[in-house]
Amino acid sequence: MSLQDQIDKNKLPNHLAVIMDGNGRWAKQKGLFRNKGHEKGAKTVKAIVEACAEIDIPFLTLYAFSTENWNRPKLEIDLLMRLLVSSLKKELKTLQKNNIKLNVIGNIDSLPKKTIKELLDVIEKTKSNSRMTLTLALSYGSREEIIKTIKEISLKVKNNLISPENIDESVINSHLYTQNLPDVDLLIRTSGEQRISNFLLWQIAYAELYFTDILWPDYTKDNLFEAILNYQNRERRFGKTSDQLK
Numbered sequence: 001m002s003l004q005d006q007i008d009k010n011k012l013p014n015h016l017a018v019i020m021d022g023n024g025r026w027a028k029q030k031g032l033f034r035n036k037g038h039e040k041g042a043k044t045v046k047a048i049v050e051a052c053a054e055i056d057i058p059f060l061t062l063y064a065f066s067t068e069n070w071n072r073p074k075l076e077i078d079l080l081m082r083l084l085v086s087s088l089k090k091e092l093k094t095l096q097k098n099n100i101k102l103n104v105i106g107n108i109d110s111l112p113k114k115t116i117k118e119l120l121d122v123i124e125k126t127k128s129n130s131r132m133t134l135t136l137a138l139s140y141g142s143r144e145e146i147i148k149t150i151k152e153i154s155l156k157v158k159n160n161l162i163s164p165e166n167i168d169e170s171v172i173n174s175h176l177y178t179q180n181l182p183d184v185d186l187l188i189r190t191s192g193e194q195r196i197s198n199f200l201l202w203q204i205a206y207a208e209l210y211f212t213d214i215l216w217p218d219y220t221k222d223n224l225f226e227a228i229l230n231y232q233n234r235e236r237r238f239g240k241t242s243d244q245l246k
């Protein structure tokens with residue numbers, strides 16, 4: 001039986017988030033420039049998006065560019081932004097064919113105008129799609145998101161629109177970039193690094209974490225299915241005891 005056939009459709013993660021890491025090391029190992037790693041990484045993005053749609057994962061979020069990534073050499077940033085625009089142009093038909101809606105989280109205003117324009121265009125064209133929501137985290141940093149949330153809620157308190165005692169999880173959720181997304185169930189990070197790197201800190205409170213040594217450009221659909229099968233064999237207790245779950 002194939003890995004895909006072993007997946008229990010009733011126990012899929014509702015929201016899968018991925019830290020796509022290792023493009024640079026992949027290129028270096030092959031004696032190539034880093035942008036070749038990102039280009040191969042973009043092909044992996046397509047394969048993994050299609051695989052998630054195929055098995056009906058409702059929400060997929062990919063960490064494509066962090067607030068910290070702005071510290072990279074300008075040339076690499078420019079190439080990444082160009083790759084993003086060309087991938088969006090090229091893959092619009094893949095999104096439409098698979099009924100996938102594009103969404104973005106992060107400080108989008110800080111992106112180049114051309115990138116914003118292309119993103120908004122694809123978001124508009126795919127807004128009625130309903131099989132899966134693909135969210136790209138771009139110029140995203142969880143701490144920046146939390147600071148933005150605190151500022152917005154403080155302003156509401158100051159203007160008597162909400163009282164401090166009424167601030168609860170749902171109020172905070174409604175101010176995060178992820179306001180329309182559920183909590184993350186499974187977080188995958190490739191390339192052997194075992195850290196969160198300022199990604200969805202609030203949203204992964206109860207997520208299962210899965211780390212693999214495979215570099216993102218080498219990551220395949222079967223690697224994804226292995227991660228999901230591993231997730232399905234875990235017991236998620238959300239603070240309860242095993243007996244309480246029965």
Ligand code: FPP
Nearest residue numbers: 020021022023024025038041042045064087
């Ligand atoms: C991490 O590898 C990857 C990134 C910072 C960018 C992710 C971008 C892509 C996968 C390509 C295009 C994306 C889309 C959505 C089409 P790294 O450069 O940090 O690798 P390293 O840690 O080995 O140096």
